[in-house]
Amino acid sequence: MIIRRAVVGDVAAIVGLLADDELGAQRETPGDLGRYLEAFAVIDASPHETLVVAESDGVVVGTLQLTVLPGLSQRGMVRAQVEGVRVASGQRGGGLGEALLSWAVAEARDRGCAVVQLMSDARREDAHRFYARLGFVGSHQGFKLWLDGR
Numbered sequence: 001m002i003i004r005r006a007v008v009g010d011v012a013a014i015v016g017l018l019a020d021d022e023l024g025a026q027r028e029t030p031g032d033l034g035r036y037l038e039a040f041a042v043i044d045a046s047p048h049e050t051l052v053v054a055e056s057d058g059v060v061v062g063t064l065q066l067t068v069l070p071g072l073s074q075r076g077m078v079r080a081q082v083e084g085v086r087v088a089s090g091q092r093g094g095g096l097g098e099a100l101l102s103w104a105v106a107e108a109r110d111r112g113c114a115v116v117q118l119m120s121d122a123r124r125e126d127a128h129r130f131y132a133r134l135g136f137v138g139s140h141q142g143f144k145l146w147l148d149g150r
Helices: 008-018 022-027 034-045 096-110 125-133
Strands: 002-005 049-056 059-069 079-087 115-118
Touching: 002 096, 008 034, 008 049, 008 059, 008 079, 034 049, 049 096, 059 096, 079 096, 096 115
Parallel strands: 079 115
Antiparallel strands: 002 049, 049 059, 059 079
């Protein structure tokens, strides 16, 4: 298994991973890649964004997005935000998620980040146990204001 930067040819596989569970199936549209390709172009062009895939035997089996967030609070602390962590349903429980998060933590450290943070849907209890096992602490409560009428 290798972890590498995603390329435009990986977008369909990434969207498939994002849709590969009960929650993702409700909010993703793997049959219409237009907006995903637009988003990929923005992500790929940004020096603060890194979208990676985990590949096994030429097949994309995992993904995550790492964003570096410079800030003024806490004496100018730089944070890393992890988003869109997904592992193919047939690959879960085999250490792939841990490898992806270990990569993200090492990359964040290399980029001078002081903390790695992530959000997880409140209904993803298995994911919460997984993150806690890796040392992540549920220290804050997240809030969202949807601007698209949801």
